[in-house]
Amino acid sequence: MISNIEEDRQVCVSAPGKIILFGEHAVVLGKTAIATSLSLRAKIVITRNTENKLNLELPDLKEFGSGSWPLEEFRKLNDFPKGDIADPLKPFECNPEFLNQLLTFTSVKGIATFLFLFSAITQCTKGFNIKLSSDLPIGAGLGSSASFCVGLCGGLLEAMDIYACGKCDQCKGAHKNSDGEHNPCTVQSDLINLWSLQGEKLMHGTPSGIDNAVSTFGKALTFTRRAGYKILDRGIPPLRILITNTRVGRSTKILVENVINRSQKYTDLIDPVSNLIDTISMQCLACFERYEADSNFDELQSAMELMFDMNQSLLSGCYGVGHSSIDNIVSITKSMGLHTKLTGAGGGGCVITLLKPSTDSQQLEQLKKALSDAGYESWEATIGDPGVLIKSL
Ligand SMILES: Nc1ncnc2c1ncn2[C@@H]1O[C@H](COP(=O)(O)OP(=O)(O)OP(=O)(O)O)[C@@H](O)[C@H]1O
């Protein structure tokens, strides 16, 4: 049998979730935030089909499962992106009319986002089978939406052979890891990041861009809306973090909107809060630098614990993105001498607890049991993982 190389090609991409150490919500209002990637990843597998169809599997969305559409269905939509505005090397915003037309195929925002990114990047010129699943809890503050978008955009650009760098050696896979995967070069990563931000805009309305940046570039970074991302080349000190899922669902979009509304209505009250959160993020960076110089972990730990408490109080008491389940976890961990804050949008979702270097396995098990008895799931995080990883077979 003669094999058609392009038809047989399989593109596998993964992109990490994240935790935000300090600065969630304040970052939407222009302040500094610090985030690091997680070892939990969204995974995308893309193969070609010759039926000119989009076959989509989303096994994590039980109510959807899978779907199949002839590409013609999208191409014939009035506002399908074409012509000059539709250059896949120049990420563009989804036209609201086109979004409305996509929403006639699905009422789920996440799937409409998928359909926009698919239409914009591939122009619906080739049939693809796409499966997208995730290790991350969905809608729980660990950046499931951003890793979904980053993995998808990275995969579609690769499957369509669209490279902002003209396909440099790194993007050809010159430096693969032991699993045969490679990180795209910075120029291609920037393209993936910008496309993913367009996806996040559909999911969230006004994302700062921090979630897609940390999912694209991995490791740890600081972010402001004005200056964008800055990767912390030396990563972050070896902090031990326990993630606990409240299992309380919430919407990032609504929480972000509420904080923006509060900041517009009560500017004089909220501005100083946002400035203080900015100071916390900057102090955290100063603490990391001091630790690099003096290796005094006790000093670092004490400062981080204070800043966890302060940031949590401001998020809950001033921005109003707390939840009784979060308060409960704060108090369970406090009874064991540990400090906890929400991460991501809050309102439920996941929280992070700073473990101590001295927290031994028995204490950790005791803590996890107390949390589990209260109905929460927790696990120690592995942070600083690589950003988007691509494997083309
Ligand atoms: N594996 C997946 N399969 C299908 N849809 C997904 C998947 N992962 C994420 N999504 C989409 O992302 C949405 C959740 O995004 P949302 O921003 O509310 O939460 P999050 O990204 O997990 O948390 P945060 O933004 O606070 O970090 C889901 O409703 C769904 O549309």
Ligand SMILES: C[C@@](O)(CCO)CC(=O)[O-]
């Ligand atoms: C709440 C928020 O700050 C982080 C969500 O992970 C929103 C954003 O930055 O886009």
Ligand SMILES: [Mg+2]
């Ligand atoms: Mg999100």
